[in-house]
Structures are given as C-alpha cells and as structure tokens.
Amino acid sequence: MKVAITAQGSSLDAALAPRFGRCQYLLLCNTAGGDWQAVPNPVASQPGGVGIAMAQYLTKEKVQALITGNLGPNAARALAAAGIGAYIAQGGSATAALQAFVEGRLEQVTGPTVSAHSGM
C-alpha cells in the first residue's frame, strides 16, 4: 500500500508536518516493500487551493492513504472524491505516525479538521 506522510524534513525521523497543503515534504512510503522517497512540497509555489492541488498530486502518484496533522474543507472534499483515505496524527516523527497507521491506531477522517486557510 502506498502511503503519503506530511513531514517537516526529508527523512523518516523528521517531525510530522501538521499542515497538509503547506507541508515542507511529502514522504511517499510503500508499506509492503518498506521503500520510501522524500518529495519537496510539489505545490509550495502556488498561492491558493494547495490542498486541492496536493490531492491531485497524490492521485497521480497512486497514493492510497495520507497521514497528516490537519485537513481543511477543500482538501477533505478533494481527498474524498479521489478515494484517498485520510488519517490524522498529532506530533511525533513521520516514522512513528507510519507505525501507528500500520498498527491501525490512527483515526480516519472523512471531513475537515480545521477551517479554510488554517495552514497559511
């Protein structure tokens, strides 16, 4: 299963990024093989609608689940339409969040956790 984690740095021990559209890095991890890669936020230069643009990027990358800190209303709607499961983790490292996800300890959300523009 391909999982994306928002992170503040480019390694697995980097802190989880609490913002989705405005995260610093995406860590794309394959839970089956254990391989992973870090991608700098591909939509960082865009002025707005970054949650939507990010959901579109995850769709293109065939990501099936996302782990992040918060989701705005547009991002939540876009991920739901794309059929990407969104899981919320608070603090800690990306690796710990991934471990919690694999063990089924993360909460899946279907709606926004914060209001629009909270990540600005």
Add this chain to the structure above:
Amino acid sequence: MQVAVASGKGGTGKTTVAVNLAYVLAQEMPVELLDCDVEEPNAHLFLHPTLNEMHEVKILVPEVERSRCRGCGRCAEACAFNAIAVLGDKALVFPELCHGCGGCVRVCPAQALREEPRRLGVIQSGSSGPVSFVQGRLDVGTPLVVPVVHAVKEQSREKVTILDAPPGTSCPVVATLTGSDYAILVTEPSPFGLNDLKLAVELVRELGIPHGVVLNRAGLGTEEVQEYCHHEGIPILLRIPFDRRFAETIAHGRLLVEDFPDWRGEFRALWDRVQGGLKV
C-alpha cells in the same frame, strides 16, 4: 476626472475625506461618490443616501456534466487557482476559488462544462442631496472582491468622481486606483501611518498616478510623516487636526463641513491643490 481617496493603513480617515470633499464640490458641480470598499462600505453612514437601485454582481463558474467528463484534466491544467481538479476520474469544481475566467470551459474537449452564474454581491445606487452615490457590497463569505469593485466603477456617470478606496495595497485597491487621475493618500502621524503610507506611495508610483497626502489627526505623534513627505517631494494637501469635536461629529454620522462650516473652504482648497497636481 476621477480622484481616489486611498491609504495603506485602515482607519486613517479615507471616508471622512471622501464624503466631505464630495459634499463641498456638489455645491458647485455634479459629483458622484463611489464607495469601492465593498467589503465594508461606510460612506453611506455619513451621506445617508436614498438608495433606489440595486443589481447583483455575478461571475460565471463551471459545472461538470459527469456523464460527459472523460477526466482528461485539461480544465485543471488551465486553471490558475486550483478551482477545478480531476479527482476520482471526473472533474470536481471548487466554486469559491473560481475567478470566472472561463478558461476551463474553452479547453474542455468533451463539452462537459457549462457555466452557471454565481453571485458575489450587489451594487446599490441613489443620491444624497446633490451627490450621486454608488456603493458595492460583497456577500459575506465571498472571497472574490475585484469584480465587485469593477462593477461599482462601471456605474460612473458624472464628470467628477470621488472614489472611496479600500484600505491596504492589495488587488481591490489596485482595481480602485487603476484609471484614476489623482490619488489622495490619507495618513496619520504614527509609525503605523508612516509605514503604510510608504507602501501606498510605492503602489501609486508603480501605477503612475499623481498623488498627495492628507494628514489626519495632525498634532498627535511625531513629525516623521511630514519629514518623509518633504524628503520624497510629496505635497501635503491638507492637515486635519486631532480634535475631540471632530471625532464626535464623525461618531454621530455627520459631516465635518456641516458641523464646522469653516471647513468647507479647507476642503475646497484641497480640491484646488488636487487640480494643481494633475498631469497636464
């Protein structure tokens, strides 16, 4: 002849200057006041106009006919604002991000997008004594301001137009200032007033609009604003002293030139100085 009253900082007295100037000029020529601060129009609080016309401002936003959409993504590539995206094989519209350019509709190879009107706000017009009056009012929760500012300006009918601009230096202010013959920049003698005046001056210089400063609440604070204007060669057109009686007049929704008739001459002189600063 279009004169915009603007300021970098909010609450400096733009509306005070705009409404008093419009009232004084209206005694001798046809004048209109256009309140372009559509997020919080307040000139009506002082001019108490009778508003007898209203129309809606709308833009066209796309709607997806799902049976036709092939999910090719051309629409999403065309959109500069991420207002349309292909997710789950079909295009999905986020109408509140749409600026209504129509680009997605034009590039769609499947004719899967049709345009539906979306309301942004209203334009209200009428008059206050001899002053013709127009204001825009953005709907609550609508982030798209500029089309409403343009719609206000389209209502311009008179030869002499005073524009009450929104505060700041962002797109709605640029939309207000563009095409103006002169910008009156209202500020106050505080560090905040000076900082934001500098931003406003940068903007009007970029737009190539002749400009001068009205110093409101003069006598408070420091001399920094005057030193800056002197150094930059920007004329100070009028000083309105800090005076509790003026604050009371404004708080009661009245005009300075009504309660203090001596000030009619001051605002008339302001107009003469604006005329003197025009590009010839």
